[in-house]
Amino acid sequence: MHKRRRLLAAVISTTFATALPALAQSAARIEVYKSPTCGCCNDWIDHLKANGFSVVAHDVGNNAARARLGLPARYGSCHTAVVDGYVVEGHVPAREIRRLLIERPQAVGLAVPEMPFGSPGMDGPKYGNKVDPYDVLLVLRDGSARVFQSYR
Ligand SMILES: [Cu+2]
Secondary structure, eight states, X not given: OHHHHHHHHHHHHHHHHHHHHHHHHXXXXXXXXXXXXXXXXXXXXXXXHHTTOEEEEEOSOSHHHHHHXXXXXXXXXXXXXXXXXXXXXXXXXXXXXXXHHHHOOXXXXXXXXXXXTTSTTSOSGGGTTOOOOEEEEEEOTTSOEEEEEEEO
């Protein structure tokens, strides 16, 4: 009896230990709206794939998607994405998207406005290894934003 209960406890704790990362993995499907000719968008998509995201790209531009999804244009960049109910605008690092999905704040989503050098997809020799300081913003439902993570 005791032995069985211990076994059951072991099974349950193993199940939870493996189910949690699996949950984060299953949430990692991201849809990206971009223009078909956007090279830095594709490089950002490669960055997401390299970090375990499964990406579905829509080559229809992103202005309409951004407006439809309720992300103010002042935070705009070259592509707009949706992951698990959150908007991700611009060259947001994959690790911040992961953190967003774990912390699940009340927010529209994340944005890196414009296209700072050094952000994923805007980095490396293609851009002369230039690095701009930039902030990943958490955009709130009232349209305001606060710094989610600083890269500087
Ligand atoms: Cu870009």
